[in-house]
Amino acid sequence: MKILVCxxxxxxxxxxxxxxxxxxxxxxxxxxxxxxPYDEFVLTRAMWFKExxxxxxxxxxVGTAATEPTLRKALAIGADDAIRINTEAIDGYFVAKQLAExxxxxxxxLVLAGRESIDYNGGxxxxxxxxxxxxxxxxxxxxxxxxxxxxxxxxxxxxxxxSLSTNLPLVIGGQKGIVEEKDLRIPNMRGIMMxxxxxxxxxxxxxxxxxxxxxNFEKPAPKGAVKLVDADNIGELVDLLHxxxxxx
Amino acid sequence: xxxxxxxxxxxxxxxxxxxFAESSEGKFKKSALEVVSYGKELASQMQTNLVVITAFTEDxxxxxxxxxxxxxxxxxxxxxxxxxxxxxxxxxxxSNQENANIIVFDSSANGTYVAPMVAAKLQAGxxxxxxxxxxxxxxxxxxxxxxxxxxxxxxxxxxxxKVIGLAKNSFGLKENPxxxxxxxxxxxxxxxKIKLDTVEKSSGKVTIADADIVVSGGRGLxxxxxxxxxxELADVLGAATACSKPVSDxxxxxxxxxxxxxxxxxxxNLYIAIGISGAIQHLAGINSSKVKVVINTDPEAPFFKxxxxxxxxxxxxxxxxxxxxLKEFKAQxx
Numbered sequence: 053m054k055i056l057v058c059x060x061x062x063x064x065x066x067x068x069x070x071x072x073x074x075x076x077x078x079x080x081x082x083x084x085x086x087x088x089p090y091d092e093f094v095l096t097r098a099m100w101f102k103e104x105x106x107x108x109x110x111x112x113x114v115g116t117a118a119t120e121p122t123l124r125k126a127l128a129i130g131a132d133d134a135i136r137i138n139t140e141a142i143d144g145y146f147v148a149k150q151l152a153e154x155x156x157x158x159x160x161x162l163v164l165a166g167r168e169s170i171d172y173n174g175g176x177x178x179x180x181x182x183x184x185x186x187x188x189x190x191x192x193x194x195x196x197x198x199x200x201x202x203x204x205x206x207x208x209x210x211x212x213x214x215s216l217s218t219n220l221p222l223v224i225g226g227q228k229g230i231v232e233e234k235d236l237r238i239p240n241m242r243g244i245m246m247x248x249x250x251x252x253x254x255x256x257x258x259x260x261x262x263x264x265x266x267x268n269f270e271k272p273a274p275k276g277a278v279k280l281v282d283a284d285n286i287g288e289l290v291d292l293l294h295x296x297x298x299x300x
Numbered sequence: 301x302x303x304x305x306x307x308x309x310x311x312x313x314x315x316x317x318x319x320f321a322e323s324s325e326g327k328f329k330k331s332a333l334e335v336v337s338y339g340k341e342l343a344s345q346m347q348t349n350l351v352v353i354t355a356f357t358e359d360x361x362x363x364x365x366x367x368x369x370x371x372x373x374x375x376x377x378x379x380x381x382x383x384x385x386x387x388x389x390x391x392x393x394x395s396n397q398e399n400a401n402i403i404v405f406d407s408s409a410n411g412t413y414v415a416p417m418v419a420a421k422l423q424a425g426x427x428x429x430x431x432x433x434x435x436x437x438x439x440x441x442x443x444x445x446x447x448x449x450x451x452x453x454x455x456x457x458x459x460x461x462k463v464i465g466l467a468k469n470s471f472g473l474k475e476n477p478x479x480x481x482x483x484x485x486x487x488x489x490x491x492x493k494i495k496l497d498t499v500e501k502s503s504g505k506v507t508i509a510d511a512d513i514v515v516s517g518g519r520g521l522x523x524x525x526x527x528x529x530x531x532e533l534a535d536v537l538g539a540a541t542a543c544s545k546p547v548s549d550x551x552x553x554x555x556x557x558x559x560x561x562x563x564x565x566x567x568x569n570l571y572i573a574i575g576i577s578g579a580i581q582h583l584a585g586i587n588s589s590k591v592k593v594v595i596n597t598d599p600e601a602p603f604f605k606x607x608x609x610x611x612x613x614x615x616x617x618x619x620x621x622x623x624x625x626l627k628e629f630k631a632q633x634x
Contacts, residue, residue, distance in 0.1 A: 065581050069447045089562050170448050174428055179416030188493050191413040209409040211507030216382055218494040228562050263425030267454040278604050283613030286621045290629050297591045299570040
């Protein structure tokens with residue numbers, strides 16, 4: 053089985069979010085970038101397929117040279133090789149088209165991606181990629197097993213879960229549950245050393261007409277201070293929730 | 301503008317706004333009626349008609365009440381599939397028939413499953429997590445949430461056909477009683493390639509996705525045996541129960557209750573956090589909620605900076621009292 057794992061390069065969850073150039077560009081100054089948390093779950097699942105079922109695992113990112121440390125981290129976790137499509141990730145459709153090209157050329161059977169990235173939160177690349185490739189698609193995937201070309205998976209739905217069966221080729225939009233948080237891998241020193249020698253191929257992008265453009269950002273209005281209610285006067289909270297906030 | 305004149309312009313363009321309203325056991329969820337309400341407002345802004353597409357339902361009263369001018373009801377046997385790409389084909393067929401220039405989805409599990417496939421099939425620009433109607437039509441720019449709810453992003457959709465995913469609880473319900481034309485819609489569809497084997501649903505409980513009120517507990521509650529009062533509070537309020545990440549990691553509560561950046565997002569009207577300190581990842585997941593209440597012994601807990609109302613106190617004393625007061629309130633307001 054040939055697995056392609058899509059890796060987004062995103063600001064660490066605790067980063068301060070600021071913008072430059074008239075609030076149009078994310079300010080990367082002093083920001084630490086990490087593997088998108090949703091992608092970490094699917095990457096760990098890919099490692100399981102590699103170790104238990106002999107799958108090969110390629111990680112891929114659409115981005116400039118600045119994303120390479122994130123790809124190297126994925127290699128240190130255990131992926132076999134990496135591909136970087138050398139362009140800014142302009143929008144979801146643009147990224148999905150770039151990835152589709154690599155999937156076709158590399159004859160991958162299984163494409164694993166996080167359900168969404170924690171920066172733009174588009175949540176669209178996996179589904180678009182599946183539609184472009186005419187692959188089967190399972191989103192919000194919280195369990196995945198492959199036997200030959202048969203797949204069983206589970207998917208989170210509102211208030212429960214579904215068990216599904218399908219076949220490769222397949223695209224997954226994954227999340228926590230596909231592996232548990234405690235099973236996530238942290239690169240060790242040997243992995244980091246080995247990652248330096250693993251191939252990282254740079255592929256030039258194909259021409260794709262973009263369908264959207266990010267214009268500018270706006271921070272929410274600063275929130276008023278918290279209204280404290282005395283622990284001995286709980287009735288006041290009920291009153292505030294009813295008369296002031298009007299939520300009960 | 302005179303009514304007939306506007307009618308003429310409408311007919312010339314023959315455009316429409318198409319909304320996908322999901323029904324579950326013949327009923328429409330709040331999020332489905334919210335996108336219909338939103339679609340109606342958007343259609344008025346675009347001076348066009350609202351067409352709603354749904355499947356396997358007879359009673360469309362709620363759709364008419366929220367502004368649907370035309371209702372397409374899918375009945376193809378091949379729609380009985382878990383394969384989102386078949387649903388995407390179904391919606392694309394409706395979009396072509398109705399010449400829809402904007403297609404709107406909610407942010408439910410199925411809405412977010414199908415919408416990107418529709419966008420790719422139509423090569424339509426897609427903005428998800430949208431919080432309001434467009435702030436300009438030409439160019440078409442719309443406000444959406446980004447960076448895990450920390451900021452808003454204005455996105456321009458450049459294509460003629462556009463797909464919008466509406467963030468939950470961002471528009472609300474608006475009634476707009478309308479006389480609807482209801483027609484069956486049975487385009488030819490392929491057989492799905494994803495088979496549904498089983499469904500597990502927590503029955504009888506309010507789910508986090510549907511809840512107006514969410515009561516959430518953290519590590520401050522000391523152990524799973526202390527969740528009785530959280531459940532009782534949720535019961536009194538008709539709320540869903542949730543928990544912080546450490547609580548689900550410790551297996552005190554099921555993973556399905558974990559809310560926060562890597563858990564479920566919460567966009568409730570009221571979010572009550574009990575014994576949760578308010579780590580940045582937790583706040584990112586819940587800060588789309590309208591009113592936040594925190595109960596914590598530590599006045600320095602970061603949650604107090606994010607909350608609207610706070611009580612500094614021991615949950616084991618405060619929560620039972622709160623339950624009692626809410627019961628009194630309910631009795632008076634029944």
